[in-house]
Amino acid sequence: MTTATTNGALSFDGIGMTFPDGTEALREITFSIDRGEFITVVGPSGCGKSTLLRIASGLLEPTAGSVAVDRDRLGYVFQDATLLPWRTVRQNIELLAELHGFDAGERKSLSTAAIELVGLEGFENHYPKSLSGGMKMRTSLARTLTLKPPVFLFDEPFGAVDEITREHLNEETQRLFQSEGFAGLFITHSIGEAVFMSTKVYVMSARPGRIVARFDVPFSYPRRPELRFEPDFALLSGEVSTALRGSYS
Amino acid sequence: MTLQASPESKTGTVAAPEEHTSAPADGQFAPELPDDAPKAYRVKSRRREAAETILPPVVLGMGVIGFWYYISFVVIDESRRFLMRPVHDVIDVGFLDSDNFTEMLSGLWSSAKVALIGLVIAISIGFFLATMMSQAKIVERAVFPFAVTLQAIPILAIVPLIGFWWGYGQTSRVVVCIIISLFPIIMNTLFGLLSADRAMHDLFTLHHANRVTRLRKLMFPAALPAIFAGLRISAGLSVIGAIVGDFFFGRGEVGIGQLLRRYANNLNGEELLAAVIMSSALGIVVFWTFGWLQNVIIGKWHETVQK
Numbered sequence: 249m250t251t252a253t254t255n256g257a258l259s260f261d262g263i264g265m266t267f268p269d270g271t272e273a274l275r276e277i278t279f280s281i282d283r284g285e286f287i288t289v290v291g292p293s294g295c296g297k298s299t300l301l302r303i304a305s306g307l308l309e310p311t312a313g314s315v316a317v318d319r320d321r322l323g324y325v326f327q328d329a330t331l332l333p334w335r336t337v338r339q340n341i342e343l344l345a346e347l348h349g350f351d352a353g354e355r356k357s358l359s360t361a362a363i364e365l366v367g368l369e370g371f372e373n374h375y376p377k378s379l380s381g382g383m384k385m386r387t388s389l390a391r392t393l394t395l396k397p398p399v400f401l402f403d404e405p406f407g408a409v410d411e412i413t414r415e416h417l418n419e420e421t422q423r424l425f426q427s428e429g430f431a432g433l434f435i436t437h438s439i440g441e442a443v444f445m446s447t448k449v450y451v452m453s454a455r456p457g458r459i460v461a462r463f464d465v466p467f468s469y470p471r472r473p474e475l476r477f478e479p480d481f482a483l484l485s486g487e488v489s490t491a492l493r494g495s496y497s
Numbered sequence: 498m499t500l501q502a503s504p505e506s507k508t509g510t511v512a513a514p515e516e517h518t519s520a521p522a523d524g525q526f527a528p529e530l531p532d533d534a535p536k537a538y539r540v541k542s543r544r545r546e547a548a549e550t551i552l553p554p555v556v557l558g559m560g561v562i563g564f565w566y567y568i569s570f571v572v573i574d575e576s577r578r579f580l581m582r583p584v585h586d587v588i589d590v591g592f593l594d595s596d597n598f599t600e601m602l603s604g605l606w607s608s609a610k611v612a613l614i615g616l617v618i619a620i621s622i623g624f625f626l627a628t629m630m631s632q633a634k635i636v637e638r639a640v641f642p643f644a645v646t647l648q649a650i651p652i653l654a655i656v657p658l659i660g661f662w663w664g665y666g667q668t669s670r671v672v673v674c675i676i677i678s679l680f681p682i683i684m685n686t687l688f689g690l691l692s693a694d695r696a697m698h699d700l701f702t703l704h705h706a707n708r709v710t711r712l713r714k715l716m717f718p719a720a721l722p723a724i725f726a727g728l729r730i731s732a733g734l735s736v737i738g739a740i741v742g743d744f745f746f747g748r749g750e751v752g753i754g755q756l757l758r759r760y761a762n763n764l765n766g767e768e769l770l771a772a773v774i775m776s777s778a779l780g781i782v783v784f785w786t787f788g789w790l791q792n793v794i795i796g797k798w799h800e801t802v803q804k
Contacts, residue, residue, distance in 0.1 A: 307699055324703050330696045334718045334798045343714075347704040375798040 256280030257317065257431035258304060258399045264312030264456075265299055272456040273299045277313070279450065279459065283398060286425050286432035288442035289459075290488065291452030292496055297435040298327075300457070301403045304433065321348070323397030323430065325405045329384035331376040331391075338363070338372040341391045348395065355394075362390035365424065382413035389421075393428070400425075402434040406441065418444050419473060426469045439488050444476060449488055453495040461491035579766045591771020601756060601768075601775050608752035609779060611667065612739035615674020616732055622675070623682030623727075630683075631690040631716065632708070640683075648680035652738070656745045666749035670742035677738035678731035685727025689720025722799050725791040732783045740776055753779075 259280030265273045273296035281287050291297050302308040306319050331340045341359040350358065363369060366386040376384055385405060392400065402421075406414045422445045425432055436442055442449045443465055451461040465484065467475060475481055562584055569583040582590075592598055626644075630637035656673065663669040693715050701711050743754025753776055760769040 305703055307702060319703075322703060324700070326696045326700070328696055330694075330700055332697070332715070332718065333800070334721070334795070344704055346714075347701070347706050347710065377798060377800050 256282050258433060259316045260300070260304070260313065261316070262313035263300070263303060263310045263315065265296065265303065265308070266311045274303075274310070275456040275458050277457070277459060280316075281399070281431045281433055283431045284429055285448065286422075286434065286446045287448045287450060288434040288436060288446040289450045289452050290437055290439060290442050290492055291457060292454050292492070293437060295452050295454050295495075296457035297452055298403050301401050301433065301435055304401055317399055321395045321397050323392040323395060323400035325388055325392055325400070325402045327404050327407060329376070329381075329388040331384055331387055333376050336373050336375055337368060337379070337387050340376070340387055341394060344391055345394050358394040359390070362393040365393055365427075366390045366420065380413075381409045382417060385409060385417060386420075389424070393424070396428065397430055400428075400430040400432045402432065402436075404435050404437070407436070407438075414438075414441065415473065415476075419471075421445055422469060422471055439485050439492065440476065443481060443485050443488060444471060451488065451491040451495055460495050461488075463488055463491075579764055582766045582770060587767045587770045587774075590765075590767035591774070597768055597771070601753065601772055604751055604753040604756045604772075605775055605779055607750045608736070608739040608743055608754065608776075611670045611742065611752065612674055612732075612735040612779075612783070615671045615738060616678055616735040618671065619675045619678045619682055619731060619735065620728070623679055623731075624686055627683050627686035627690060628712070630687050632712075637687070644680055644683050647676060650676070652677050652741060656741070659742075660746055664748070665746040669746050670739055670749075670752070673742035674735045674738035677741075678735040681727045681730040681734070682724075685723045685730075686720055689723030689727075690716045692723060693719040721795050722791075725787065725795065729784055729787045729791075732787050733780050736776075736780045736783055 257280075260277050263277040264275050267273060277300060279287070289297050289300065299308065301324070303310045304315055304317060305322055305324050306315075332343065335343065338359050341362055342355040345355045345358050363372060366389050368383065368386055368390060371379070371383065376387070379387065388405070406417050409417065418441050421434075425445070432446075434442070434445065439449075446465050449463045449465060450459050451463075452458065453460045463484065467481070565581070565584055569578060569581050573581055590597060591601070626640055630640055652673065655676070659669045659672050659676075663672055690712075697715055697719075698711070701715055706714070739752065740754040740757070743752035744758050745754075747755060747758075753772060757769065757772050757776070759765075760772060
């Protein structure tokens with residue numbers, strides 16, 4: 249169940265999740281993500297989007313269906329930056345490499361590369377308490393990047409930062425997606441963010457969560473910030489929005 | 498606050514209090530505020546701030562000394578003045594008489610050693626128990642009621658028992674220190690170890706961290722602020738334990754507790770007050786020392802540590 253299969257870097261097959269208290273969070277979720285695909289799932293709050301990621305990562309066992317994914321070097325970016333406050337930016341970024349048993353020299357070169365990728369040069373020795381929300385998120389991204397994960401899960405990571413920072417982080421995420429070539433699964437309730445970064449946008453219904461609409465996003469990479477103001481972008485966002493409104497009922 | 502300024506704010510029709518609440522508390526906008534702006538937003542000069550920190554306790558201290566004189570000279574009849582010697586007599590006899598002062602210092606040193614040994618042992622036991630409790634719920638359930646019981650025992654009630662079992666020398670004094678200072682160490686360490694949030698635990702789970710790694714790299718560092726809070730309490734209690742123990746167990750090295758007892762028995766009012774002041778001073782030094790240690794060790798990263 250945890251080994252990679254040929255039909256995708258990450259695939260869900262008939263996932264259902266009913267919690268012990270009887271709440272049915274997810275029903276019949278089936279889709280797969282290949283390398284080079286970036287799928288964003290949008291849905292109303294509490295529809296079970298995050299539950300899907302917890303199942304994908306193995307933090308939670310589904311009550312129905314199965315997941316196929318290589319969990320050895322799974323990338324997972326949490327809602328909060330989850331930085332260890334007693335570690336500097338660099339030490340935080342090296343944490344995962346440390347847990348995976350890389351030696352000091354390898355850790356250093358991995359973290360240096362990751363710091364460069366997210367543009368945190370000069371902040372290596374800062375402690376999280378002196379960083380802005382956006383910089384904390386960059387540190388969190390860099391930490392995950394050190395593992396060069398084939399599958400990257402994002403659990404609504406940019407929900408707590410301001411609009412402009414969020415747009416910058418979206419631009420960087422799609423740039424990283426392009427340069428690192430991972431398979432991405434992104435959870436959010438921001439339509440703009442979803443359409444801007446993804447190759448596909450899936451809409452999830454209110455509880456129990458099901459995939460009720462699927463959209464292909466045709467724009468080519470790298471995507472420029474101005475894309476957000478183009479008619480095609482607005483049109484597609486409108487369609488996703490209509491589907492999302494429908495999913496509330 | 499929205500990014501765009503609304504037309505109202507340009508024409509100044511927005512209610513003033515709202516503007517104040519949205520101004521950053523670090524005083525960045527302070528120079529532009531009117532004179533009647535809330536006090537918190539005005540920038541204070543460093544000197545004034547220092548004066549405002551130092552002045553109140555100094556004034557209160559002078560008041561206390563004045564009250565002390567008032568009692569010594571006005572309230573108490575001259576024949577009963579030994580009950581509350583005036584301040585300058587206490588300083589003369591207690592601190593400026595070198596025989597008395599040396600005796601007290603060596604007593605204080607002896608009690609400080611006892612307190613320190615007791616504290617070190619209590620820390621070792623406390624860390625061990627708290628770590629075990631954090632690793633297995635069943636250990637926590639087993640130990641918790643006894644830890645609470647230990648805390649609930651009035652120390653004076655078991656002092657005779659301790660003397661009965663361990664004699665009336667150094668060992669018993671150390672035991673008193675351990676008993677009195679153990680509880681805050683166990684509870685604060687346990688609370689701290691369990692304080693790392695779920696997402697951080699998830700992160701360690703995702704990357705297959707084992708129990709020891711999780712403890713060493715996540716739970717223990719996360720526990721440090723709570724541990725220091727516990728240590729500051731326990732260190733003070735340990736000093737009290739050493740003095741109480743010494744007071745009751747008259748054998749072995751003479752500590753400050755035995756001196757207090759002797760001065761009281763001999764009606765040496767000046768020495769007694771001086772010894773009380775010295776004991777409190779030891780408590781204060783210990784409290785400061787741990788505050789300083791806390792600042793050195795976790796001050797760099799911990800949000801609420803005061804500089």
